[in-house]
Amino acid sequence: MSFPSMQFKTLSVLVSLLLAGALSTAPAMASYTEGAVSNGGSLKGSVKLSGSGANANIKVTKDQAACGDSVSNDTLVVGKGNTLANVIVEIQGISKGKKWDLPAKFTYDQKKCAFAPHVMIIRPKAEVEVKNSDSVKHNVHTISKGVFNVNKTVAPGKSLKVKKNKIKKSGTVKVVCDLHSWMGGWWIVAENPYIAMTDASGNFEIKDIPPGKYKVRLWQEKLGEQIQEVEIKGGAAATLNASMAAK
């Protein structure tokens, strides 16, 4: 084998240098410090869908005795007046502020062959218990960019426990069951406590925000993300009404 050639040697050196540069700029996990917030402001508003996107229920193709004949399709939940539920709203880049108001322990359920809740905000290092409340086996399969990945079967009535500190960084985790192809859910691991999810009427509110100008990221699983800019003034309520385009 005449491989590798000199050409590749040169290339390797070059590439090594590039890599060294890339690694040194790799993002470290953003850390968040809790403290008192004086004269904080708030942000509230609502998110709507522009365009239409009604979802038909999904027909269940197996294990109907446990799952029922159909399950609701929660990948796009549209309310009256085209409001959007389950949209994540997060204020980015706050490294110091209010205490975490999310618990340290979460329960995620599999019931009637659907994940409940469909989207769940959690905090890094949190414990999660994934239950199987059904009479059939599920596999809990998480897919993420290095946030937390597991794929284990869970017997009826049993649960999978994700121990403290296993979820190390913030990011998005998709949860699926490969045994029931329609099953899908999301864990949003927050970077800071300034995060909310729109309710059934598409409304959200975030409190105790240190005054300043921020980028706000809106995310919905099917519609993708959107970045908005807001200014929070001390003791005042800012409003953010956004619309996300149907795809």
Next chain:
Amino acid sequence: MHYKLGNLISMLALTALAALLWPGQAFSQGNRPPENEATLAEGKVIYFDRCVYCHGELGDGNGPAADFLDPRPRDLTMGMFKIRTTESGQLPRDIDLFNAVSRGLSGTAMPRWELTLSEDQRWKVVYFIKTFTPEFADPDFNPENFVVKASSPIPFSEDSAAKGREIFLKAKCWECHGKQGRGDGQKSDTLQDGWGFKLRVRNLTRGWSLKGGNRPEDIFYRFSTGVDGTPMPSFIKTLSEEERWHLANYISALASDKESEGVVIKAASMEGDLPENADDPAWDSAPVLKVPLTGQVLAQPRWQNISVDMVEARALYNGQDIAVLVVWDDPFKDTVHDESQEIKEFQTTYVKAFGDIPRKPNVFRDSVALQFPVKMRDGARKPHFFRGETSDPVNMWVWKSDLQEQGVNSAEEFNAKGFQKPLALQPGESQQVKGMGTWKDGQWRVVLTRSLKNEDSRNDVQFEPGRLIPIAFNVWDGSNGEHGLIMSLSDWRFIALEASIPGSLYLWTIVVMLMVGLAEWWFVRYSRNKRKEI
């Protein structure tokens, strides 16, 4: 910056070939170098020499060859590794990484580096690979705490394998892997890996394509640890260790070898009518020859992500006719063919794994072709195994699933004079081959029948006892996007009518086996040289 893709792919092909030809080596942990800055730096050099083309400069699996490979090269930055002895979601032990690098991942482009790198080099590259995942450097990280217990292996026995079969059914392994383990359990092709790429369920009967190895202890770990980044879960919470050993014994017994001995299909003679049906018990009397197939990489469009990498062939004949039975595994039965979706023009020399062709069910037909030389002669001279040559044409019997679905004769006869020209369909009166295929549990069984001899010796192969007649195979899996020259193919094998084969002919088979070896070598050389011109 430019890479020579051709070089790279032929390097992969060479490594794969080496894996076929060289016996396995045992390796020990005895000579493990220390893990320090110096060895890490050496590992980095090796990585950029050998691994970067697939796994990329950043270790994210986006090297220049990545688009051409299915499964895609692993993203080493995610801390997700398929082949481990640790629990699902846990990082592997160093020895797991070392073993994966050494043994390669069967059924993927990841070669057996034990053939080309020393033990010392393999350890060093493992040290470097670990730098892509920061968690390896965590002082609290100790994978030994998460090793799946394999404390009481159960030796293989029929009884254990039978218990394993029960567990295979109870744990619903068949929902993905199929009732017979042929990877045909899913009715649609919706499974995806963690990166959103379509994923094929492994065919458990093809022992050579099980990524983590096919010994019971390898298989035990696969469903105990799960295969991270794929839908294959860990069964550690739902099956006991004992149950998992029985299951491992069952799966290991399913796995067969890719090649059988010899290169000759010995057609068995029989009295009375030849079986028209592939399930006829008469076939049991005919010996089976397994024929390995490779992707068609000799001419554009080159394709290496084939789904059919082996066919089993056997033949029966009587005073008048000969029937050849070809059996191959294919998880989806495709019986339509949409010509408008065929790809006529290619910009790249290789077909990309995803995006270039529709790899989904119900677009293209499943099909098989038998190829014979037209000119009969003694000795080793044969036309080119890839559709013959202008001066040395081949006769092709092509079975098409869509024709059968339409209720017409499913076999067509063609002639070819090299791959550059389209196949020439013989006129109606010359169409004499009869075809009959059946698909069940992820397997096609196709019978092609014709008279031993006919009037058309200028275009058709003629069978007579005492001759070794060259035969080669082309297979298309429609749901894998295969059509035209995007297919898998074999080089020459032989078919011989069993009665009165003179001893001298067997001498020929020895010569011929050497020739096959030579042809494989040439095959690689040829495709390599070809690509240098590009």
